[in-house]
Amino acid sequence: MSIKALLHLIFAFLIATPALAQTPEPVTLEPMDLLDAELIVIGADGTEKRYTPEQLETLTTYRLRTTTPWRPEPADFDGVLLSDILKESGLHDVAAIRVTAENDFGSTLQRALWENVPVLVATRVNGQPHSRRERGPIQFVISADDYTSSGLATEAHLVWMAARIEAE
Amino acid sequence: MTAYQTRGAFWGRILAGACVLAILAVCLVAGNYVQATVNQLKSTHQVFNDRQLRNGYVAMSDIQRLVLVLQEALSAGRMTPEAAADFQAAADFLYVRTDNFRRVLGTRTDQQTARQAIAQLEVIGAIADDAIAADFDDLDQLWIDLTEQSQQARQALVIYMDEMRRLQDALLLKQSLAVERQLSLLWTTLGGLTVLGIAAIVLLRREVMSRRARQVAEERVHHLAFFDSLTGLPNRVQFQDRMSALLNGNAAVTLLLVDLDDFKLVNDTHGHAAGDAILRHVSKTLSRIVQDQDAFCARLGGDEFSVLIQSDDLDRLIPLCERIINDVGETIQFEGEALAVNASIGLATNTQIGAEIDVNVDSLFRVADFALYASKSNGRKIFTIYDKELEQQFLDRRAMVDELPRAITDGSMEFFLQPKVLLNTEETYGFEALVRWRRNGEIVPPQIFIATAEESGVITDLDCHVLRQASRKLAQFNARHGTEFSVSINFSALHFNSDKLVGVIAEALEYSGLRPDLLTIEITESVEMRDWDKAKQIIAGIHNLGAKIAIDDFGAGFSSLAYLRKTVADEIKIDRSLIEDIESSDTSRFLLDSVLDIAHNLKFAVTVEGIETAQQARIVSEMGAGNAQGYYFGRPLPADEALSIALDQNVGTSRAAAG
Structure with missing residues (x-):
């Protein structure tokens, strides 16, 4: 291999590397019985909207293959984008949102996060309903690459058993 | 740069280097200290973080949630x-x-406490899972197991969280200490840097001031190098530089040399401050006159000024010279006194210089100086234009200057002897040696070349040459004929500023074998004697050799009475100008009588010069003069001829000393 060809290869690798970062891809999900859960979204106008996992999946669904801090092996997470949920509720323009879990854990997400990093609100994992013991039924998932390199996401943003979203 | 400044700059650099090293050392120490503190905090953080603490109390909440659900079921x-x-x-x-x-x-x-807490939580989880699997078949037993195990789990969690709290406290303490230490370090560093900064500013200020002083000194040196400090005019160096540039450009230029007449008189009469005021007046006058001309002026030194005009138009130059002479001569007031001097000018234009002279700065100065000399000789307060006639004189003089040294060595310079006689017997007792130049077969009289010899510095060699030759001639003649003729040699007053003269006379006496008392050195006053102390020292040296001193041309020189007061002469020779009208003028006779009276009172021997008639000889003899010299007794003749005549007249021996 000539030096020129080697340089081309290195250049192509450098160009392609960001593209290898895992991003949610649109996916069509077959209907299935999901676990009982409810995500309450308090809209910008104060109206309350409740989503079961099935109702969430009426939005455009995506699949993200990634590891999480609790899963050393990659898994396929299916669900909808947080930004889509927020747009539907008129919260996409607020400065920050507060996400509360069923176990009362709370986390604040700044707008820069959902504008720059795809945050998947997962309802399935590896094609199965997302149980609580697997940090479901509704879990915020961010690609491990984005999680480690964006500077915007932290482990605290990976809310599991998510139950409520409202403006901060 | 002086040695002091060099040493100062050296130590300044050393100090600046030390400051930089100190700053680097402080930064290095501070950096290391901060890094060590950060490392310590990281180490503590590895042991504790808030997530661990949070796990503890959330786990307690989860246990409580489980117990509460069971408690409600039991109630129901x-x-x-x-x-x-x-x-x-x-x-x-x-x-x-x-x-x-x-x-x-x-x-x-x-x-270990964390592992114990996790183990307790796992047990509770197992109890709950077993109950769910058994579809809650024994709620009471479940309650007993769950509450008992919950109690143990809570204890384990409390122990764990207490440890976490201690770690948190330690971490906060370490962070506080670290902040305090960093604060101390910050103050110390800021203090040190402030001191170093002040030192740097002081050094910088010193350097700046040093540079400024150096710059001022350099500007001062530059100004002194190119300007006259008294008048502020350009000096000779700058004038010549600018003049050279113009001459190289082949421009028509005219040089005016302006010299003040009798400036010394102002200094002597009114003091040097008055002289300086005059010089400033002249400089202002010249500056004012040339400012609207295509010209510039300079002070060359002393009372010499110069003006360079970029023109050779005499219609323009002549009025300019007249204006300079007129305006410079204006009276100025100095400390209540009216002062005025006149100026003489020599004018030379490069276009008027003939082909025999290379036109350059030096030659233009020489010819302008020659024209100035003509102005001085012709009455002063005038200007003289260097023209063809003057150029011929200049070339003659230059040729004479060139030939004089050679004439001394090749025998062209001869000496004639004129007898000095005793008035009562008219017997010759000695001679005055008078130099003559046999130039191209013709005898050149001394008034033609002596002044040139004096100006060119050849007079020293010329006088010494006559001294050696005349002494030897008289010594040989006296030895051969048993006579005691004396000889007088003229020496310019220029000689009386150097100790070499005594050595030269001693050497001549030794060379010739002449008896010292037969040698008289006549001081001629063609130039003014300036250093009287030195002259008296030299005269004493001549006396120690045994030779005599005579004052020549007494009554016609610069300051004859001063000579009488300041020198220790043996003889005065009364100038011919006091004799000329003695036969017809009572005033002249009275004047001569007074001079003779002074001379006798001061114990001087007196020789009256310029006796041309028997009546003059009789009158001065009756007035009491002992010795005389003049055409009446004998003209200057070649040495052999004069000596032969004197021998024939059977005069000589040692009567001269009795004069």
Whole structure:
């Protein structure tokens, strides 16, 4: 291999590397019985909207293959984008949102996060309903690459058993 | 740069280098200290973080949630499906919490309390899972097991959280200490840097001031190098530089040399401050006159000024010279006194210089100086234009200057002897040696070349040459004929500023073998004697040799009475100008009588010069003069001829000393 060809290869690798970062891809999900859960979204106008996992999946669904801090092996997470949920509720323009879990854990997400990093609100994992013991039924998932390199996401943003979203 | 400044700059650099090293050392120490503190904090953080602490109290909340669901079921007497779902959810929460707890702990082995708490949580989880699997068949036993195990788990969690709290306290303490230390370090560093900064500013200020002083000194040196400090005019160096540039450009230029007449008189009469005032007046006058001309002026030194005009138009130059002479001569007031001097000017134009002279700065100065000399000789307060006639004189003089040294060595310079006689017997007792130049077969009289010899510095060699030759001639003649003729040699007053003269006379006496008392050195006053102390010292040296001193041309020189007061002469020779009208003028006779009276009172021997008639000889003899010299007694003749005549007249011997 000539030096020129080697340089081309290195250049192509450098160009392609960001593209290898895992991003949610649109996916069509077959209907299935999901676990009982409810995500309450308090809209910008104060109206309350409740989503079961099935109702969430009426939005455009995506699949993200990634590891999480609790899963050393990659898994396929299916669900909808947080930004889509927020747009539907008129919260996409607020400065920050507060996400509360069923176990009362709370986390604040700044707008820069959902504008720059795809945050998947997962309802399935590896094609199965997302149980609580697997940090479901509704879990915020961010690609491990984005999680480690964006500077915007932290482990605290990976809310599991998510139950409520409202403006901060 | 002086040695002091060099040493100062050296130590300044050393100090600046030391300051830089000190700053680097302070930064290095501070950096290391901060890094050590940060490392310590990181180490503590590895042991404790807030997630570990949070796991503890959230786990307690999860246990409490499980117990509460069971408690409500017991109150209701049965586990409803809703309660079972809540129990399942609570068990799931606890499961996830335990899992998370385990993950955060990782593989660490130093947190035994955490492992004990996790083990207790796992037991509770197992109890809950077993109850769910058994469909809550024995609620009472479940309550007993769960409350008992919950109590142990809570204890383990409290112990764990207490340890976490201690770690947190330690961490906060270390952070506080670190901040305090960094604050101390910050103050210390700021203090040190402030001191170093002040030192740097002081050094910088010194350097700046040093540079400024150096710049001022350099500007001062530059100004002194090119300007006259008294008048502020350009000096000779700058004038010549600018003049050279113009001449190189082949421009028509005219040089005016302006010299003040009798400036010394102002200094002597009114003091040097008055002289300086005159010089400033002249400089202002010249500056004013040339400012609207294509010209510039300079002070060359002393009372010499110069003006260079870029023109050779005499119609323009002549009025300019007249204006300079007129305006410079204006009276000025100095400390209440009216002062005025006149100026003489020599004018030379490069276009008027003939082909025999290379036109350059030096030659233009020479010819202008020649024209100035003509102005001085022709009455002063005038200007003289260097023209063809003057150029011929200049070339003659230059040729004479060139030939004079050679004439001394090749024998062209001869000496004639004129007898000096005793008035009562008219017998010759000695001679005055008078130099003559046999130039191209013709005898050149001394008034033609003596002044040139004096100006060119050849007079010293010329006088010494006559001294040696005349002494030797008289010594040989006296030895051969048994006579005691004396000889007088003229020496310019120029000689009387150097100790060499005494040596030269001693050498001549030794060379010739002449008896010292037969040698008289006549001081001629063609130039003014300036250093009287030195002259008296030299005269004493001549006396020590045994030779005599005579004052020549007394009554016609610069300051004859001063000579009488300041020198220790043996003889005065009264100038011919006091004799000329003696036969017809009572005033002249009275004047001569007074001079003779002074001379006798001061014990001087007196020789009256310029006796041309028998009546003059009789009158001065009756007035009491002892010795005389003049055409009446004998003209200057070649030495052999004069000596032969004197011998024939049978005069000589040692009567001269009795004069």
